[in-house]
Amino acid sequence: MIEVTAGIDIGGTNSVVGLVSRKGKVLMQATVSTVKYSKAKEFVKALDNKIRELFQNMTGEYILKGIGVGAPNTNYYKGTIENAPNLPWKGIIPFRDLFLEHRDIPFALTNDANAAAVGEMIYGGASKMKNFIVLTLGTGLGSGIIVNGEVVYGHSGFAGEMGHMIMEPGGRECGCGRQGCLETYVSATGICNTVLELLALRKGKSSLRKYKFEEISSKIIATAAADGDPIALEAFDKTAYTLSIAIVNALAFSSPEAIFLFGGLSRAGDLLMQPLKKWVDKHVQIFFRDTFSILFSSLEESNAAVLGASALAWKELDYDKQVTPE
Amino acid sequence: MIEVTAGIDIGGTNSVVGLVSRKGKVLMQATVSTVKYSKAKEFVKALDNKIRELFQNMTGEYILKGIGVGAPNTNYYKGTIENAPNLPWKGIIPFRDLFLEHRDIPFALTNDANAAAVGEMIYGGASKMKNFIVLTLGTGLGSGIIVNGEVVYGHSGFAGEMGHMIMEPGGRECGCGRQGCLETYVSATGICNTVLELLALRKGKSSLRKYKFEEISSKIIATAAADGDPIALEAFDKTAYTLSIAIVNALAFSSPEAIFLFGGLSRAGDLLMQPLKKWVDKHVQIFFRDTFSILFSSLEESNAAVLGASALAWKELDYDKQVTPE
Numbered sequence: 001m002i003e004v005t006a007g008i009d010i011g012g013t014n015s016v017v018g019l020v021s022r023k024g025k026v027l028m029q030a031t032v033s034t035v036k037y038s039k040a041k042e043f044v045k046a047l048d049n050k051i052r053e054l055f056q057n058m059t060g061e062y063i064l065k066g067i068g069v070g071a072p073n074t075n076y077y078k079g080t081i082e083n084a085p086n087l088p089w090k091g092i093i094p095f096r097d098l099f100l101e102h103r104d105i106p107f108a109l110t111n112d113a114n115a116a117a118v119g120e121m122i123y124g125g126a127s128k129m130k131n132f133i134v135l136t137l138g139t140g141l142g143s144g145i146i147v148n149g150e151v152v153y154g155h156s157g158f159a160g161e162m163g164h165m166i167m168e169p170g171g172r173e174c175g176c177g178r179q180g181c182l183e184t185y186v187s188a189t190g191i192c193n194t195v196l197e198l199l200a201l202r203k204g205k206s207s208l209r210k211y212k213f214e215e216i217s218s219k220i221i222a223t224a225a226a227d228g229d230p231i232a233l234e235a236f237d238k239t240a241y242t243l244s245i246a247i248v249n250a251l252a253f254s255s256p257e258a259i260f261l262f263g264g265l266s267r268a269g270d271l272l273m274q275p276l277k278k279w280v281d282k283h284v285q286i287f288f289r290d291t292f293s294i295l296f297s298s299l300e301e302s303n304a305a306v307l308g309a310s311a312l313a314w315k316e317l318d319y320d321k322q323v324t325p326e
Numbered sequence: 327m328i329e330v331t332a333g334i335d336i337g338g339t340n341s342v343v344g345l346v347s348r349k350g351k352v353l354m355q356a357t358v359s360t361v362k363y364s365k366a367k368e369f370v371k372a373l374d375n376k377i378r379e380l381f382q383n384m385t386g387e388y389i390l391k392g393i394g395v396g397a398p399n400t401n402y403y404k405g406t407i408e409n410a411p412n413l414p415w416k417g418i419i420p421f422r423d424l425f426l427e428h429r430d431i432p433f434a435l436t437n438d439a440n441a442a443a444v445g446e447m448i449y450g451g452a453s454k455m456k457n458f459i460v461l462t463l464g465t466g467l468g469s470g471i472i473v474n475g476e477v478v479y480g481h482s483g484f485a486g487e488m489g490h491m492i493m494e495p496g497g498r499e500c501g502c503g504r505q506g507c508l509e510t511y512v513s514a515t516g517i518c519n520t521v522l523e524l525l526a527l528r529k530g531k532s533s534l535r536k537y538k539f540e541e542i543s544s545k546i547i548a549t550a551a552a553d554g555d556p557i558a559l560e561a562f563d564k565t566a567y568t569l570s571i572a573i574v575n576a577l578a579f580s581s582p583e584a585i586f587l588f589g590g591l592s593r594a595g596d597l598l599m600q601p602l603k604k605w606v607d608k609h610v611q612i613f614f615r616d617t618f619s620i621l622f623s624s625l626e627e628s629n630a631a632v633l634g635a636s637a638l639a640w641k642e643l644d645y646d647k648q649v650t651p652e
Contacts, residue, residue, distance in 0.1 A: 131481040145579065147473045147480075154473075154581020155457040156617035161578040164611050166571050176611055245492050252487040253471065253579055255480020285490050285502055291482035 007310025068312030117144025333636025350449030394638030443470025
């Protein structure tokens, strides 16, 4: 019997269900519409059916050991999705309980950044680490924080919201209703707004001046930076500067062994990493110098959400210290 | 047999040794000169002798279960005091190993803020909490962070340095060699510098104008604020503002159930707490509203260092879940 877990990544439009081995191989994967089901109960039933269907399509002897779910606005302790603005079901959805109506099996649910952190621990570059942080640099900035080998959920279950650390009181307006949060500066969206500021501030030529406000993207900025565009390069430098402050503050807080960068903006590679290391080196407290690394995530991005979710289930099984045969 | 632990608070001039019951009663206490011993080995011998002496003076059947030490510049993992600028012994002192030459007994060593946090957990207001933070507001700002019932030491052993989170890049010069650290604003020293800034900024009358720069103290400012002095009141408001940002960022990071304030500046009581609650309420992210409290430490300040150190030993014994009879 080969043990697998199911990883489910719940997105606003579609959700992905995958069956994953202990070593992080996605054996089977399929999509379920999120928006098609107006009731969460029906959606969970569809997910459960999809798991059964995937199992039927596999040749060989497999056993399902657990289910992990990555979703927005989750409460790990309660197994709920709460008031998610981008999902069809309003209010507090008892997602774990709905699942357990179908199966009596270890189940865990958390947000995608925590799932990515567990994925990094179970399959990735953090397999031997007890203290590390994963930052997902997408539309916003998510974080999964590991302390003493465990995800930090905190008293409320909502810990690990580094994207909402206030970096500039009174600064940029944030989706959370406050101002100056880290993710308004350090994210795919944040760097676009930094470019707008710089275009206003600097007089020099830039290939970025030809775009409409709503056209600009972190990918366009990265391409321009790779071509030596001074505004694009300065935007990466400013982004790295703000991120460096967040990183040295995280070091002061929990002293991670590594900070892993993941998601859209991290695809810029050295364009981000080079100024980031420069600024971290300048800002780090002497105690922490040489105690940590800044790395790119080792999870393959196309599979990462399902991998992270499935890793949650392995973690729940406390399989993180032993590797079972493939 | 009544079980006790020894708590040792190592200060720059004198150190205090106490024998403490599981319920946090200091049964015996005595002082040992820190500066008298040029060699750490001799100092440890003197501490050990003092413990024996205290035991001889007690009537009744007592047994020593462990030793806890609070000291500056410690590494919990290694049991060392490293390059402490305010202690007589240079380099890396293997403090735990020196102690274990005298006794084979559970031993733990950490900084005073971590010790205060463990004290709060073992004897104080956090006895039922798994996630909380103690902030010690003295000359600097120390922090002891508890996540999932454990002190956060991090990969390096130096975690929990919230006083050195950079709040204002390029701001006030800090003893750590950097600029804008939290403790340069939020500490007994920080509020004095805030008063200096405000005296320069504001034209109005203030009783604080009559002091020399080097005379001003957090106590003088608190007295002036209690008398309604506008500069003193504004200094508390600004201090509370900066602290509120640090607190909401800590909530975003580890979502503690409580933040305990301790030490010199916290003696100002409502002068600090009232504006602090106002600003935290304004700055907190909606997720975390109503998930935490801001409290004053319940440890008696005169005994707190010895209590915290002794609590470390109880924690090491994993006695934190059971209370033994007095």
